[in-house]
Amino acid sequence: MSTPTNTSTTYQDQLQVKVNTLSSLLSPFYTDDLDVYSSPETHYRMRAEFRVWHEGDDLYYIMFNKETKTPYRVDAFPAASQTINALMARIIELVKPNPVLRKKLFQVDFLSGLSQECVISLLYHRQLDDEWQTQANALYTALNEEFKVSIIGRARKQKVILGEDYIIETLPADGKTFQFKHIENSFTQPNAYVNTHMIDWAIAQSQGLTGDLLELYCGAGNFSIPLAAHFNHVVGTEIAKPSVEAAQFNIAVNNISNVQIARLSAEEFVEALAGKRQFERLKGIDLDQRQFNTVLVDPPRAGLDPATTEMVSQFDNIIYISCNPHTLVENLASLSATHKVSRAALFDQFPFTDHMESGVLLTRKD
Numbered sequence: 001m002s003t004p005t006n007t008s009t010t011y012q013d014q015l016q017v018k019v020n021t022l023s024s025l026l027s028p029f030y031t032d033d034l035d036v037y038s039s040p041e042t043h044y045r046m047r048a049e050f051r052v053w054h055e056g057d058d059l060y061y062i063m064f065n066k067e068t069k070t071p072y073r074v075d076a077f078p079a080a081s082q083t084i085n086a087l088m089a090r091i092i093e094l095v096k097p098n099p100v101l102r103k104k105l106f107q108v109d110f111l112s113g114l115s116q117e118c119v120i121s122l123l124y125h126r127q128l129d130d131e132w133q134t135q136a137n138a139l140y141t142a143l144n145e146e147f148k149v150s151i152i153g154r155a156r157k158q159k160v161i162l163g164e165d166y167i168i169e170t171l172p173a174d175g176k177t178f179q180f181k182h183i184e185n186s187f188t189q190p191n192a193y194v195n196t197h198m199i200d201w202a203i204a205q206s207q208g209l210t211g212d213l214l215e216l217y218c219g220a221g222n223f224s225i226p227l228a229a230h231f232n233h234v235v236g237t238e239i240a241k242p243s244v245e246a247a248q249f250n251i252a253v254n255n256i257s258n259v260q261i262a263r264l265s266a267e268e269f270v271e272a273l274a275g276k277r278q279f280e281r282l283k284g285i286d287l288d289q290r291q292f293n294t295v296l297v298d299p300p301r302a303g304l305d306p307a308t309t310e311m312v313s314q315f316d317n318i319i320y321i322s323c324n325p326h327t328l329v330e331n332l333a334s335l336s337a338t339h340k341v342s343r344a345a346l347f348d349q350f351p352f353t354d355h356m357e358s359g360v361l362l363t364r365k366d
Contacts, residue, residue, distance in 0.1 A: 011041045015348055018356050022346050025325050029332050030360070035345035037197035044191045044351065046169075048080040049109040050088075059096040061088065061108065079351075083112040087120060087147060094142060100135040111184050113169035114192050119184045121152040128153045128160055136162055152184055166246070168253075173199040173226045179253050180220060181246040187219055191349040198321065198347050198359065199226050202296065205319055205343060205361040206230045211293035214315070216266040216308065220246035223296055223321070224259050231294070233258045235285060239265040260285050266299070270311045293317060303327025306334075313338045318362040323349075325356050332360070340365055 019036055026034075050061035053071065062071040076085055091108060095101045107123040120143075122136075136153055140162040143149045150163025159165075166183040173196050182188045189195035202223055206213075211232060218224050218236030220243045228234050236259065238244050244263045251259050263281050264272065271277040273287060295312050297304060298321040304312065309331055312318050318339060322328035332341065339362035347357040 009352075011038075011351060014352055018348065019346055022325055022344075022356055022358055025329050026332075026341070026344055026358075026360075029329075029336055030341040030344045032344075035201060035343065037194055037201070037345065037347045039191055039194050039348045039351045041351060042078045043080065043082050043085070044193055045077075045080045045084075046112050046114075046192050047110065047188070047190050048077055048084050049107060050074060050077075051107050052105050054102070057096075059092060059102055061092070080110070081112045083116050083118050083147070084110045087112075087118055087143070087149065090143065090146070091120065094139055098135055098139075100131050101139060109184075111167060111182060111188075113167050113182060115168060115170045116148065117167035117169075118147060118149045119152060119163075119165065119167055120149055121154055121184060124153065124155045126155060128155050128158050133160065136160070171196055171199070174203050174229065176226075178226055179250065180222065180225075181249045181253075182220070183242050183246050186240065186242045186246065189222060189349070194347050194349045194357070195222070198357070199223060201345050201347075201359055202319055202321070203227060203230060205359075206294065209294050209317055211291040213294050213296060214290075214292045215296040215298075216269065216312075217298045217300070218247065218261060219243050219298070221250045221259065221261065223298065224261070225250055225254055225256055227296070228256050228259045231258075233290060234260070235287075235290060235292075236261045237264045237266065237269045239263065239268075266297075266308045267305065270307050273311065294319065297321070298323075299327075301327065304331050309334050316364045318360075320360045320362065322358045322360070323355075325358050328358060328360070332362075335362055338365060339363060 053060055053062045061074040063074050064071055104124050104126040106125050109121040112118040140151045153160040166181050169180045169182050171178050213231040213234045215224050215236040218238045224234050224236040244261055247261045262285055272279055294317040295315040296319040301324040313335055341360050342363045343361040345359040349357040
C-alpha cells in the first residue's frame with residue numbers, strides 16, 4: 001500500500017502537487033498540459049487487506065502506521081469500496097462470537113468490484129479441519145443472504161474455496177460495459193473508477209492508428225479487450241498463468257474474436273519476435289502475419305529492461321502506462337532517441353498518497 005501523505009490537505013491540493021511533480025519529471029520530454037484524471041475521494045479501492053487483532057473477547061481489524069510501525073484499530077476504511085466496508089463490519093459481527101472461525105485468524109483480505117461481488121480470504125496460523133469447514137459454510141450462507149460473496153480459507157499448504165476464487169467485474173469503457181474475471185491473489189487495477197479513465201485514455205490515443213497492437217504485461221486483458229475494436233488484431237503477452245487463464249475467459253465472455261494471449265514474459269517475447277527462440281506457448285499465433293505498428297506496455301515498477309526498451313523502440317507508436325514515473329523517465333531517456341511524447345496523462349489511482357500512475361503516447365520522430 002502506498003505511503004499516505006498529509007490527509008488534512010484537500011483532495012485538489014494533493015492532486016495539484018502530483019500534477020506539478022509529474023510535469024516537472026516529464027519536462028525534458030513533454031511541456032504541454034497533462035491530461036488529469038481525478039479519483040473519488042472515498043470508496044475507490046476495490047482491494048483491501050487487514051490484520052486481525054485478538055484482545056480478550058474482542059476482535060477487530062488493525063493496520064500499521066507507516067512511520068512508527070505501531071498498530072491502530074480500523075473499524076471502517078473510507079478508501080475501500082462500500083461493499084468492503086459493509087462486509088468488514090458483518091465479518092467481525094459473525095466471526096467474533098465463533099471460536100472455530102476466530103481461532104488463530106490473523107488476516108482478512110477483500111477483493112471487490114463495481115459489480116459489488118466480493119471474495120473474502122480468511123488467513124489462519126493453523127490447519128483448517130472439518131469443524132472449520134462446517135462453520136465456514138454457515139458463514140458463507142449467512143453472508144450470501146445480504147451480499148454476493150465467496151469465501152477462501154487459507155492456511156499453510158491449504159486453500160479452501162467456498163463459492164469461487166474470483167469475482168466478475170463490470171467495467172464501463174468506450175461506451176460499452178465489459179466483464180472481467182478478477183482472481184483472488186492476482187494483480188488487478190485497485191481503483192476501478194480511475195481504471196476506466198485509463199482504458200478510455202488509451203483508446204483515445206489509439207484513434208487514427210492502424211495495423212495490429214502488441215501488448216506486453218497484459219494481465220487479464222484490462223487494456224487488450226477494450227482496445228480490440230480499434231485495431232485489426234491484438235496479441236498480448238503475460239507471464240502469470242492465472243492472469244492468462246482469466247484473459248482467455250474475458251475474451252470469450254466479451255465475445256472478442258481478434259485478441260490472442262500468449263503466456264510469455266516480455267523478455268521471452270523480445271527473443272521470439274527477433275527470431276532467436278521458438279516457444280510452444282506461441283503455437284497458433286503467427287507473428288509473421290501481424291503488422292504491429294503500435295505497442296502498449298504496462299510494466300511493473302522497475303519499468304522496461306534494456307532489451308524490451310530497444311524492442312519497443314522499433315514500433316511507430318508506443319502507449320506506455322506507468323506505475324512509477326521515475327522508471328518511466330529513465331525509459332523515456334532512451335526512447336527519446338527515436339520517439340517524441342505526443343500526449344501525457346496523470347491517473348490518480350491512489351488519492352492522498354505519493355503514488356502516481358501516468359501514461360504517455362510516444363510517436364516516431366519524422
